[in-house]
Amino acid sequence: MRIGLLTEGGYPYVSGDARLWCDRLVRGLGQHEFDVYALSRSERQEAQGWIELPPQVNRVRTAPLWTVDDDDGVAFGAGYGRRARRRFVECFGELAAVVCDSGAGSAVGASGSRDALADRFGSALYGLAELAGDQGGLVGALRSEAAVRALEGACRAPGALRAARTARVPDLLAVAGLLERALRPLSLDWYGDDDLGAVDLCHATSGGPAAIPGLLAKHFSGVPLLVTEYGIQLRAHYLATGDEALSAPARALLTSFHGRLAAEVYRQATIVTPGNTHARRWQERCGAERAKLRTVYPGMEASRFAEVGDREDPGDPDTLLWVGRIEPAKDLISLLHAFAEVRKEEPKALLRIVGAPAEGPEAAAYLAHCKALAAQLFPDEAQGAHAVGDNPVSFEEIGAPEVPDLEDAYAAGSVVVLSSVVEGFPISLVEAMFCGRATVSTDVGAVVEVIGGTGLVVPPRNPRALAEACVALLRDAGRRERLGAAARARALELFTVEQNIEAFRGIYLEIVSHCPVRREAVDDAGEPVPFGNPAEAYVPGRWAVAAGGGDAGSGPGGAPSWAQEADGPERLPERLKGAGV
Template structure:
């Protein structure tokens, strides 16, 4: 069986999170051939692999979104009136309009993307939408918003893609859009796994952004929800990692009979036997963070919390373990903040490490993210018997406090995101109660053993691949 994994801004060029999940999935299924369709923003972002590719990956099929900037005019559209009307429904965010995506992807019928957007068909539609939507705003800004929204999508759709037995997108967005197209074109099964809710994450980014003019934020947000709903309608199965994401997907229009939950899994047997030698800083405490140095992980809140907690915790250490090259500017901001807060003797940026060497020396772990799905790092720390302090994002509360009445016990503290005071109070509490730390560590280890082992996760996907193909 050949499976095409469709990923956006991730494997094999970015490490951590979803990329680790992909590496585990592919490595555990040597009986299947995988090809990666890697969607990157630019060629610069795809400069080097962060992983040693398993032998059953037959290739990396790269597409670069920003290559649309080099487009020049070409052949005009050759659409029938019915085809034109169908395509325009998709550009208007109409429900169930994803059936027109193969037509949009057809460079013969739709024509060159720039020529299409300059055609009478599209121009009349654009002007009518402008007059209805925001006639009091700049038409020039409206036009360039549409251009920057639709040209990358058309460009991606009109690229060539490998044929596979199964198309498996690991998010909605552009990965889900390509998978929707390939499902409709080749009539091959399409699986969709959402680690977080892509449309919700883009909404949060756009609302906070400065690159989107305020009048156009609503349209950009609607665009990403539109793409997500098209993927939900087209996918044969849509998988979430936990109940929270599952419920949001249903609210966004996913049919219940297509929805399923497959939790993440990690190598429990390797991590659960790691020795425990915490307290290596004498009478103090060692906190750790297994994290990429990127804004969504909100390292700055963690640093402010450390500063507050340091007044009450003698000889405290924080080891921040994870790659620093994904967003070098943010990493340098964190280093500068560490200096400004006079934390150089407390905080160490370790870079990417072999976690098995460091987990035995850590008393407690911290996650300060503002958005997550079901973090593999949290599961890995729990398997090693280490308690956590996590922000209340994604499935973190479920992981630390249990998912139902049969899954009892507390494996750590949950605090609000972007709240240094609450996080520092949890750190002081963790320091003050060593017996509680030991208890929470054992609860976490037991929970991972029961519900989050890699064999459970792999067996579920192996069965699902076989089911959709046969």
């Protein structure tokens, strides 16, 4: 089976989202072939390069989402005829009208039903894709004055979003630029017969821009689409928009666009695989049909923590441990205040905060604030043999001499604490479960689903409840042992790499068996070749190749200068090419 793996800001780059998960999936499904289509998020990410790819990756094609020069692509008006300009104004104007419609998120809007709005959005999106194929890209058009005018007209139309009605020209220019970045996959030459048009299945590793190539492969060539979301792209957009210097009208327009795009992705996907029930609820609220949803938990390397989990030593019975990325969403402030209450009940208790090195000024400032608060709450307390410096709270980095590896961090404490106010899938909790540690967590994201009945869960932003749960476990070694053993058994059953790979192995076969791509073998003149596809061509295996190699689908062409390609290992020896084995 030939899989088109669609990524944004991750695999195959050295840094980025879902890199490890994608690499484990590709390596675990060695009987399939993978073509990787990757969108990068920054110049730094591209400069860091790729990870080492396994032999089943045949091809990697990349394109940036972060920036292009103003002269890249085709400037609107310079290479467009009158008919093309009119088509663009019609399609983009329709897209803008749906985005601005005040009923886009409700059952019945000002311009008709929710389904009618979805149909209009999809029709406009695919119309722009077809135009991009004819013109070699839409980078210039989507940033043009015509696009800004179309947005302005949609904002001023009856029934438009209230927040969008006050949008000014600077707001519209900002929105047009961000829409062009999100829609940049429309301008790529990835949809021909020898690219995504030739795969058996597109697997988008997130929603949003990463899934757009899958939408177009289905539109042009009938390729089925599988969408996996371990972090909801729409939720991430909501959080990121609040941090950007955008006006309220601009935020409203972008939020509406990303909501419409998410709904279209879920509508066209054959199967959607959320990583947990929390993500599943988001998808259902955004229009995903319940029958399409299959929860597949992320797979993690259990063997890495096997030694810690097998030890009879449960770690220091007086030590609470926090592990993660230090940022405001983790609410270490509440944790520190909770630990102050713990110290009143258990004077020997210690708190070790172990995190990755702070990245960026915001993370560094938050870490400094937490250290200052710890110094204020525990001024120069000496704890004898239990002292960590002069303070019962220590801040340590993974990779430092005290904590050379992540598993060493979990081996140091008997109770692992999670204090987050925002959380998706709590990776640190699963790691603690693999290590057989008892846990105290806040009830956010997928925490309850992950923990089951193997740990204590308290409300977020409640230091007193967090402290009481920690004290209860510190005082009861037997309970810690029972909870830790149950947690490890649950993690080994649900959250391993092996279960993740087996789940996708079955889903791939199910999709291809129910939604096969019907391709007609043709000769050099484009004429059909009777019996050109032998039966064995449909049997999974790297040796199976359809005779003729022709595909019925067709799509846009004309690669912009900023699209890149790299070919991997050849699928067949030279002597067997075109032989129809």
